[in-house]
Amino acid sequence: MQQFFIDSTLEINQEKKLKDDIAHQCIHVLRYQDGKMIRCVDQDGKLALCKIRLNNEELFATPIEFVTNNAEMNCKVTLIQALIRKEKWEYCIQKATELGVYRIVPIELKRNVVHWEKQETNRKLERYQKIMTEAAEQSRRNNIPKLENIIQLSDIDQYKSEINFVAYEAEDSSHLRDHLNHPESITIICGPEGGFEESEVEYLVKHGFISVSLGHRILRAETAGLYILSGIDFMLEGIKNA
């Protein structure tokens, strides 16, 4: 059953007109007919099973029942990801969304090979937020992760969490798993294809980030954040939900 996020609140048996892009998808792409059921997550994160009604190009949904949906990680993970090549960036944000990321923050680091021109940043952020919304619908999440605007290293403090890690490829004494207890929130920063400058890691450690290794293999930039999200979900969520 297809899921959509809608920006209003739902009430049982109160019909709602859905946005044109959802109507277009249901009518022309999915070819849904009257009476078809869909999942709608409202702006408060409530999930309802809804019956649809078509009227030409318009689509209406009537909530039949609310259902619980616990698709979010208990730990809010912020991924601060250095800009990487477009197709890898899009892959990374889509998979991070499926893996439960809470927030993604693009960052400009010294060895970035990719730079966003000022005038194209808003268009890019819009496109990437759409990718994350579609991934959140497909993976049936309760919430859509937020894509923040691009930051510099000096902005880092406002994106810190209860515990903060820098995944540093040259780190050889401490592994991420050595530090995972049950935090409410984690921030992890991953470098670009060219990796971190040592001075950047020193700055981050001074600002409370723990330098951690992700193991002996050097992961691609788009893989590192996904490895971390999988590990956190596997280690923390498994225990909590057991």
Ligand code: SAM
């Ligand atoms: N150019 C670097 C090198 O050859 O050593 C590799 C950088 S790697 C492609 C991109 C980012 O992924 C790194 O900056 C780091 O954040 C993360 N990463 C990849 N493998 C890692 C590992 N084994 N331990 C910690 N971080 C890792």
